[in-house]
Amino acid sequence: MTTSTNGAFDRKPFIAGNWKMNMDHVQGITLLQKLAWTLSDAKHDYSRVEVAVFPPFTDLRGVQTLVQGDDLEIAYGGQDLSQFDSGAYTGDISGQFLNKLGCKYVLVGHSERRTIHNESDDVLNAKVKAAFKHGVTPVLCVGEGLEIRQAGTHVEHTLQQLRAGVAGLTNEQAAELVVAYEPVWAIGTGEVAGPEDAQEMCAAIRTELEKLFGADVAAKTRLLYGGSVKANNAAAILQERDVDGVLVGGASLDPAEFANIVRFESHLVTD
Ligand SMILES: O=C(CO)COP(=O)(O)O
Numbered sequence: 001m002t003t004s005t006n007g008a009f010d011r012k013p014f015i016a017g018n019w020k021m022n023m024d025h026v027q028g029i030t031l032l033q034k035l036a037w038t039l040s041d042a043k044h045d046y047s048r049v050e051v052a053v054f055p056p057f058t059d060l061r062g063v064q065t066l067v068q069g070d071d072l073e074i075a076y077g078g079q080d081l082s083q084f085d086s087g088a089y090t091g092d093i094s095g096q097f098l099n100k101l102g103c104k105y106v107l108v109g110h111s112e113r114r115t116i117h118n119e120s121d122d123v124l125n126a127k128v129k130a131a132f133k134h135g136v137t138p139v140l141c142v143g144e145g146l147e148i149r150q151a152g153t154h155v156e157h158t159l160q161q162l163r164a165g166v167a168g169l170t171n172e173q174a175a176e177l178v179v180a181y182e183p184v185w186a187i188g189t190g191e192v193a194g195p196e197d198a199q200e201m202c203a204a205i206r207t208e209l210e211k212l213f214g215a216d217v218a219a220k221t222r223l224l225y226g227g228s229v230k231a232n233n234a235a236a237i238l239q240e241r242d243v244d245g246v247l248v249g250g251a252s253l254d255p256a257e258f259a260n261i262v263r264f265e266s267h268l269v270t271d
Contacts, residue, residue: 028063141226
């Protein structure tokens with residue numbers, strides 16, 4: 001097995017599964033158990049490659065119980081949080097509640113939230129700050145739709161979302177933040193941005209973070225790619241220098257497929 005070219009993995013690779021609105025709390029426990037068994041059988045080294053799942057809110061208590069009871073090293077997080085701490089916000093979930101459930105991460109600004117729920121850059125910036133306030137690491141999602149990609153303004157569009165999302169963060173927060181580049185045209189469509197597209201945008205994001213927070217900070221921020229990632233394309237994407245992980249939708253619902261993505265290093269064989 002060869003080592004990856006990804007900056008010799010200065011940043012710990014991060015493989016995240018976004019279950020979206022799939023898996024009720026019973027199905028979710030079964031899925032997580034199967035994933036944990038598969039990775040355990042494969043002797044997965046969690047200290048080399050971090051694994052996290054993002055189940056629906058209603059699954060989180062069960063996930064917490066399983067993770068604690070079986071001493072699993074799989075992290076988990078919410079798919080969204082409120083920008084507010086508590087109060088008359090029917091249907092919303094506070095970052096404090098996520099923290100209390102042991103969530104290490106929370107997705108912020110997934111394209112499905114930006115579009116279906118009309119979440120603005122200002123709201124998303126407030127959500128990023130709310131996550132940090134409550135001790136949960138935000139995974140800020142950015143990315144362009146098809147029309148913007150075709151117009152060739154995708155880099156500027158994505159960087160504008162990034163700047164708005166990280167406005168007012170401290171250097172320490174920016175280093176801890178995770179950013180996921182998810183081109184909307186590649187989500188759930190089978191269309192995958194090529195490894196070079198993922199690298200182009202992740203490099204642009206890192207350069208922008210350097211401008212905003214300095215090179216030392218930008219060298220620590222983990223950048224993920226998401227959009228139709230499968231076991232057969234993950235390794236090539238993850239070999240790119242600035243791509244530190246993947247955010248997986250559909251393929252994270254299949255424990256064997258997702259475990260193979262987690263074990264991408266075993267697909268980097270050259271001999
Ligand atoms: O939106 C995504 C992950 O957050 C990507 O979804 P798919 O992997 O199903 O394309």
